[in-house]
Amino acid sequence: MTLSERLADGIDAFIDFVGRITAWSSLALALVMGTNVIMRYGFNTGSIWAQELEWHLMSPICLFGMSYALRHGEHVRVDVLYASFSQRTKHLVEVITALIAMAISVIVIDLSISYVLQSWNIDEGTANPGGISARYILKSLIPIGFALFFIQSLAEAIRSYLAWRKA
DSSP states (O other): OOHHHHHHHHHHHHHHHHHHHHHHHHHHHHHHHHHHHIIIIISSOOOHHHHHHHHHHHHHHHHHHHHHHHHTTOSOOOHHHHTTSOHHHHHHHHHHHHHHHHHHHHHHHHHHHHHHHHHHHTTOOOSSTTSOSOHHHHHHHHHHHHHHHHHHHHHHHHHHHHHHHHO
């Protein structure tokens, strides 16, 4: 096994670990949403904090889940065209799309850093009374999520390139 294959395997293992943690966030989100519905319609009460917690849980699910979805081939692809390609062409398309995904990730990370730093500098919180105060932590997940997506795209590029060379 080459160094690049070991690197790709290590990235995959790490993304799988992150994905398992993210899956538990999905369970937490379902429980919070269910509780909010029961409280609102069953007891005619609710909490802004609990409502904000829903999207505070949804954000990491989306941002961390995208790398996990890429890892397991659950991302969107135009299979109508892709299915007709030769195996070698499929691997080349995978290399190119992984490189594009890496470039987009770098752009999003670069654009989000000042946004996140500004949020930390002003100790940004919610505008809603009784809401979750540390919004800057949530915003920090943007560059982290895209960094995970970058490294998973790197693993995909490595695997696809090696497969393209062998095909």
